[in-house]
Amino acid sequence: MMAATRVGVVGVGMTVQRSTRRDVTGIELINEAVRAALADAGIKRKDIDAIVIGNMDHFEGINYVDTWSVDGSGALGKPIMKMTTGGTTGSTVAMGAYYHVASGMFDRVLAIGWEKNSESDTTGAIITAFDPFWDRPTFAGAVAGLALEATLYMNETGATEEDAAYIAVRDRRHALNNPYAHLRMDAKVEDIMATPYLSWPIKLGDMCPRTDGACAVLFASEGAVDEFPNPPAWVHGVADRHLWAYTSDPYVNQKVVGGTWFPAMERATAELYEKVGITDALKQFDVAELYLPYSFAGLRYMESLGFCERGGGPALVHSGATDMGGECPVNPSGGVMSSNAIGATGLLRVAEAALQVQSRAGDRQVPGAALALATGFGGCYWSDELVLGKEKPDKVRG
Amino acid sequence: MEDWRDGQEILVMDGRIKVPYNWSAGETGTRYLESLRDDKRFLGTRCPTCEIVYHIPRMHCPDCFEECAEWVELGSEGTLVTYTVVRKAHPQLSPLETPFGYGVIKLDGATTGFLHLLSEFDDGGLASGARVEAVFAEERTGSIMDVAYFRPVKGVV
Amino acid sequence: MDPVAVVGVGMTDIRRDRVEDTYADLVYEACQKALDDAGMTAADIDVVLTSSNDFFDGRTISSMAVMDACGSYDKNVSTVEGDGTFGAAHAVMRVLAGWGTCLFCVHHKGSESVMPLITNAMFDPIYERFLGIESIASSALQARAYMDAFGVTEEDCARVSVKNHGNAFKNPVAQLPLEITVEDVMASDYIAEPLKLLDCSPISDGASAVVIANQERAKGAARKPVWVKGIGYNCDAFHLGDRDLSKSDALVAAAKKAYKDADINDPPGQIDLAEVSDAFSYMELMWLEGLGLCRAGEGAALTASAKTALEGALPVNASGGCISGNPVLVSGLNRIIECVLQVRGDAGAHQVAGVKTAVAQGFNGPCGQSQCVWVLGGDA
Numbered sequence: 001m002m003a004a005t006r007v008g009v010v011g012v013g014m015t016v017q018r019s020t021r022r023d024v025t026g027i028e029l030i031n032e033a034v035r036a037a038l039a040d041a042g043i044k045r046k047d048i049d050a051i052v053i054g055n056m057d058h059f060e061g062i063n064y065v066d067t068w069s070v071d072g073s074g075a076l077g078k079p080i081m082k083m084t085t086g087g088t089t090g091s092t093v094a095m096g097a098y099y100h101v102a103s104g105m106f107d108r109v110l111a112i113g114w115e116k117n118s119e120s121d122t123t124g125a126i127i128t129a130f131d132p133f134w135d136r137p138t139f140a141g142a143v144a145g146l147a148l149e150a151t152l153y154m155n156e157t158g159a160t161e162e163d164a165a166y167i168a169v170r171d172r173r174h175a176l177n178n179p180y181a182h183l184r185m186d187a188k189v190e191d192i193m194a195t196p197y198l199s200w201p202i203k204l205g206d207m208c209p210r211t212d213g214a215c216a217v218l219f220a221s222e223g224a225v226d227e228f229p230n231p232p233a234w235v236h237g238v239a240d241r242h243l244w245a246y247t248s249d250p251y252v253n254q255k256v257v258g259g260t261w262f263p264a265m266e267r268a269t270a271e272l273y274e275k276v277g278i279t280d281a282l283k284q285f286d287v288a289e290l291y292l293p294y295s296f297a298g299l300r301y302m303e304s305l306g307f308c309e310r311g312g313g314p315a316l317v318h319s320g321a322t323d324m325g326g327e328c329p330v331n332p333s334g335g336v337m338s339s340n341a342i343g344a345t346g347l348l349r350v351a352e353a354a355l356q357v358q359s360r361a362g363d364r365q366v367p368g369a370a371l372a373l374a375t376g377f378g379g380c381y382w383s384d385e386l387v388l389g390k391e392k393p394d395k396v397r398g
Numbered sequence: 399m400e401d402w403r404d405g406q407e408i409l410v411m412d413g414r415i416k417v418p419y420n421w422s423a424g425e426t427g428t429r430y431l432e433s434l435r436d437d438k439r440f441l442g443t444r445c446p447t448c449e450i451v452y453h454i455p456r457m458h459c460p461d462c463f464e465e466c467a468e469w470v471e472l473g474s475e476g477t478l479v480t481y482t483v484v485r486k487a488h489p490q491l492s493p494l495e496t497p498f499g500y501g502v503i504k505l506d507g508a509t510t511g512f513l514h515l516l517s518e519f520d521d522g523g524l525a526s527g528a529r530v531e532a533v534f535a536e537e538r539t540g541s542i543m544d545v546a547y548f549r550p551v552k553g554v555v
Numbered sequence: 556m557d558p559v560a561v562v563g564v565g566m567t568d569i570r571r572d573r574v575e576d577t578y579a580d581l582v583y584e585a586c587q588k589a590l591d592d593a594g595m596t597a598a599d600i601d602v603v604l605t606s607s608n609d610f611f612d613g614r615t616i617s618s619m620a621v622m623d624a625c626g627s628y629d630k631n632v633s634t635v636e637g638d639g640t641f642g643a644a645h646a647v648m649r650v651l652a653g654w655g656t657c658l659f660c661v662h663h664k665g666s667e668s669v670m671p672l673i674t675n676a677m678f679d680p681i682y683e684r685f686l687g688i689e690s691i692a693s694s695a696l697q698a699r700a701y702m703d704a705f706g707v708t709e710e711d712c713a714r715v716s717v718k719n720h721g722n723a724f725k726n727p728v729a730q731l732p733l734e735i736t737v738e739d740v741m742a743s744d745y746i747a748e749p750l751k752l753l754d755c756s757p758i759s760d761g762a763s764a765v766v767i768a769n770q771e772r773a774k775g776a777a778r779k780p781v782w783v784k785g786i787g788y789n790c791d792a793f794h795l796g797d798r799d800l801s802k803s804d805a806l807v808a809a810a811k812k813a814y815k816d817a818d819i820n821d822p823p824g825q826i827d828l829a830e831v832s833d834a835f836s837y838m839e840l841m842w843l844e845g846l847g848l849c850r851a852g853e854g855a856a857l858t859a860s861a862k863t864a865l866e867g868a869l870p871v872n873a874s875g876g877c878i879s880g881n882p883v884l885v886s887g888l889n890r891i892i893e894c895v896l897q898v899r900g901d902a903g904a905h906q907v908a909g910v911k912t913a914v915a916q917g918f919n920g921p922c923g924q925s926q927c928v929w930v931l932g933g934d935a
Contacts, residue, residue, distance in 0.1 A: 004653045025424040025681065028457050035463055045463050056616070057609035057636075061419045063676035064608075066637065067920025070793050071460035077808065079788045080925065081645065082636045084609065086616035092633055096645065103651035104557070105786075120419050242622055242632045267629055379616050408574045415613055421680040431681075454682050454794060480703070480800060482695035485745040488671040491687035500692050500747075502700075502796045511796025513683050513696075526703045542682050 006393060007101045008225045008232025009354035011041025011218035017182040017339035020118040021212040026060050030114050031072035033214035033344075037110065038074075041218045042229045048218075049106040050079040054093040054113050055343030056086060059120045073112055085242065087293065087378020089113060090215070090346025094374075095238045095384060097219045102235075107224040113347035114214035117340075143207065143294075147199040149381075150296040154201065156311070159299055161201050163314040165192035167298030168205055168337050170323060175334025177324075177363040182211045182339035192295070206295040213341030215348045222392070233354035235386060236371075236393045239272035241265070242382040265304040265375075265383035273306065275395075276387045281306040281328075282321065286369040287356045288330045289349040291377040292337055298322075298330070305373070305385075324366070332356070332364040346376030350386055357390040423540075426457040429469070434544040438534045440472040442508045453508035473506030474532040475551060481516060481524045494547065503530055503548055514542075518549035556816050558935040559650050560773040560780030563593025563766035564892040569730040569880030572666045573760040578612065579624035581762035582662050586625055589658065589764035594777025597626035600766070601654045605634045606642035606661035606884055610673050625660050625764075638832075639763065639888025640917030640927035644786050646767045655772040660764035663882040670758055677921055679793075690834075690921070691755060695747035697800040697922040698837040702749065704801035705852030707840065709749050713740035714858050715836040716753050716878055722865055723875030725904035730759050730880030740836075754836040756881035763888045765895075770935065781895040782935050784912070785819070787812030788927035795922065806845030806916070806926040814847070817912075817930035822847040823869065826930075827910045828897050830890035832917050833876040842916055843871065846928065865905065873897065873905045887917025887927065894931045 013036025015021070021029055030053075038044065051073055053066055062068050066075070066082035073080065085092040090113035097111035153159055166189055175181035192205035218228075225232040241264040278284050290305070292298045299313030307328070308316040316322065322330040331337070333352040336345050353372035355361040361369075370391065376384035423431055426443065433439045442451040443466035445459035451470050458465055481501040484492065492498065499516030501524075516524065518533070529551040538544035565588025567581050576584075582605075590596060605625050607617040614620060618634040625632070631654075635642035639661040646659035674690035701707060717737055723729035735753065743752040773780040789808035792798050810822075819825045829848060833839040840854030848869065849857040857863055863871035872878075874893040877886045894913035896902040912932045919925040 004651065022422045023425050024457075025422060025427060028424050028426070031458055031463070035458070038463070045461070058415070058417055058615045061417065061421070061676065061680065063610040063673060064637070064920050067790065067924045068677065068679065068793055070790055071456060071458075074460075074463070075790045076460050076792055077804070078790060079809075080790045081641045081788070083634060084616070084636045085618060085634050096633060096635075099645070099648045099652050102653070103648035105648055105651065116422075119421050121417055240631050240633070241629065242618075243628060271631075379619055380622070410574055413613070419680070423681050427681055453796075460792065460797075479796065480696045480700040482692055482699055482750075483745075483748040484692050484695075485747065487687065487692075488669065488689070491671055491675055491689060493685065493687055500686065500688060500696060502696060502800070504796065510794065513686060513688060513795055515686055526699065541685070543685055 004102055005104055006222040006234060007098050007219050008222065008234045009217055009388065010220045010225055010228040010230055010232050011037045012351040012354055013037030013040055014180050014215045014348060014351060015213050016180050017211045017213035017341055019182065019209065019211060021116065026114065026116045027069050027072035029116060029212065029214045030069055030112060033114065033216040034072065034074050034110065034112060037216035037218050045074045047108060048074055048078060048110050049108045050100055051075045051110045051112065052081060052083055052093050052096045052100060054083045054089040055115050056084060056089060059342065060116050061120060074110065085379055085382065087342055088346055088376040088382050088384045089343045089378065090348065091350065091376025091384035091386065092346065094217060094347050094350040094386060095240065098235050098238055101219045101221050107221045109219045111217045111219060111347055112214065113344040115341040115343040116212045117210040117342065118212050143199045143202055146294050147202045150201050153296060153300050159314050162189050162193065163299055164206060164295040165189045166317060167292065167295040168192050171331045171335045171337040174324060174332050174364065175338035178333045181334040183209050184334065184338065202294060208293055208336045208340040211339045211341040213339060213344045215344040215351055217347055217351050217354065230360065231358055233357045233388045234392050236389045237272050237276040238386045239268045239275070240384040241268040242379055262300065262304040262381065264381055265301060268383045268385050269305055272385045272387060284371060285328050285373045286371050287332060287366040288328055288373040289333060289352045290330055290335065290375045291346055291349055292335055293377055295337065329366050332361065332366055346384060349374040349376065353388045357388055426455055430455050431540040435538040435540040440474060440505055442470045442472050444468040444470050450509040451507060452510055453505055454512050470507060472508050476503045476505035476530060478524065478526060478528045478530050479504050479511045480526055483524065493543065499524060501530065501548060514545060515547035516549065517547040523550060556783065557651055558770040559647050559783045560768055561765050561783065561895045561931070562768045562773050562776035562780050563589040563595060564895050565589030565592055566728050566763040566889060566892055567761050568728045569759050569761040569882055571730065571758055571760060573664065578620045578662045578664065582621040582660050583624040585762040585764040586658060586660050589766050592778060593766040594775065595766060599656060600626060600630065600658045601656045602649050603627040603630050603632040604642055604646045604649065604657060604659040605632065606637065606639055607634065608636055608884055610676055611663055611668070611883060613668055621662060626658060637919045638884055638917040638927065639886065640891060640915065640929060641788060641919065643765060643888055643891055644788060644927060647783055647786060650767050650769050655769055657767045658764060659767065660762060661885050661888050662762035663885050664760040665758040665883060666760050691750060692747040693795065693921045694835050695750045696795060698749055698835065700800035701837060701841055707855045709741065710737055711855035711859065712754060712836040712840065713737045715833060715839040716740050718864055719833060719872045719876040719878045722873055722905060723879035726875045729875040731757055732875065732879065750835055756834045756877045759880050759882040761882035761885050763885050763892055765888065765892060778901065779899050781898045781931050781933065783929065784932040785813035785816030785930035790925040793924065800922060802851060803841060803845040803923055803926060805924065806842060809926045809928040810846050813928040813930050817932070819930060823849065826869065826912055826914050828873065828894065828907055828913045829869065829871045830874060830893045830913070830915045831871060832886055832890060833872060833878045834881060836878060838923065839871065839876065846914060846916060865907065870907045873902070873907055890915040890917055891929055898931055898933050
């Protein structure tokens, strides 16, 4: 008899994130993360009930990745479906796996996110995301779109390039504690400022890298979590908004709806926080793993996620609140500024958040972390958000 | 009443997605392809638990996930598991002129079959269970196309 | 399974070269039809799911093209990439997990690109792609394996094409109603032996949508809700040489799970109608066997006996099936929609009398590698 059930993360696996993993094919890369997750959860392939997998098709040039990758994903003789929503793919896959279990249809579902960016021309592939008639001919890949957002933010708030550069410094410094991360360094703001401009005001150092990597996360029903050696990281709630279809849409809408910064993120946040009972993000969350595709996002998104008032991003970050040791460390793993295997990236945020509330995050552990926020970003300014916690949530569905 | 859609000739934009790729064969694939290139020899890998010899070789067994560390030399002849004769093909895709064939071929020594091209056969001259042999390309680069195609073994009924 | 129903369905016509419609236009039409059918508006929809394929659409993040048109504004929305049966299964999961209603839509325009180039991309880049293999030639390999294993002839397969193209006359959305004979099929050109032109489904454009609702929200539906009695899906090996192509283990496993949910232990006895994904004529025979509607190797005899004809005891593809119109991905959802229409009594000219329980099937990947089965019924 099926019924809606609470869901916890009970196993996590990830590959080392590198710019190029020539030693393995995409299928073998997936398999590495899957075997790691199974080992972490103490189970065998046969114990998996279903699989959800995601990546961005044109980055590897494979059609029907779900059927192609069964040797690596463990899907032989099992139910599998593919989910893909661009940059949000990893978090979409996490939410997808969550719903597989929450529905009562499956007890143990493996979410897999992966990308082998080294195998393609990233910008060439990303440009095909945009409408062939209206956006593609003039658009210049992901960076230009983010530059528009950054320019607007700087004009409205007086935030500076140096304010943004600190985000890159912070996250890559955090990554020094994460042996799996791609870019790990103790840089200074001046170092970021000295890197070449890609699309003003965004410089090379402000951007996330291109990475090869895979991540696998095992979700289990509340009836099954006790089978596993690790305490579950309970999913308290999930929400998403994928509002737009054309790149100029968000800017027009800001005027219409009274100038909100990032409508998708704010609306997803409003729904999620209401469901989970968050009224003061900075106080209530112990840690946040946020998908920041570029440095300015680390200022702007804090506002849209309710960590501070509008325009307060730079002050919050400069206060040290988001550093390790601060009130709510952001991206102890190094985040996306450090590693960006796109299909894996959003899922890694969930994996890292899970490790935090399970007290299994090693050198990157935030002491006593009990409630974590994980986000995904992508597409046309879309936002996916999840809350994970040490305590079992009151409500059956979040 | 006239509608602005009446008599419209819809504009259609021609486009092509050109994204270059460089797919890594990985360590296992590289060893396999180098063997084709340098030695004209097919290799499989063996799962110690399932006792399956995989050809195309796998690094880990898809079923039990054990490492398939043992490399097995396979014959260049095998059995045709199934086949088709292609009569119409897209010019951009087919490496051979029509009619040509595809087959799933189980090489001697392998448990699994694999996909490749078939050529040098008479009309109606292919059958499931037939013996076929590999014909290697003169110029080999470390690719599955180092095998030009398979053909029926002559003199074998 | 908690009671979950399909309360609204919408299909655009299936045609080729729908130049006048963008993906957004097609999805809007299908979604609007589904909402009207359900007696609902977009405001009644709690969560939205879309389905599309980046390769077919020539667009990374292909879902972006339809974000406006599917009514997802200010709602939770996600995307399953694959056949409509799989996406619809996830829509059911959303409702089972606590959302009251979910709108699921899927789109495809085969006419906008070159199908063999796109299906070639399903194959492994290192080991298979440069052999030039694509959907038709690979399916031909399966057809041969199946036919050799069971002594099935090309004429046996041709009978499926004749039946389904004939059924299409009674389905206003179908692309290719054709009055043909077995001889006509046999005389059509070989593409990849044994598959001839009339054994293959056409290139098609279309979109479809469904509204899924829980028991409480189904009460507000305009038409009779059709209940989701069971869902199962499962995946075979990828490399064709790893599989026994003469049968579908994945389909057997998927059907077993769907039937278990639905309390079906005698499929031919308990199922009144089936809609299967006959992308090629031989596939209908294979899928009937995998679904347990007849024993292995007996699909040909079942079809020749006319039991699966429109007037037969167990009509299969009363809609005309995929062979009469195959917007890829959309096709699987159309199989579900056709079953819903039949159970409701809304199938019009191709209505079969007394359908209480129907089975829909769809697949992803080469040679039906990954299979999904739905059982739909009139009772909760």
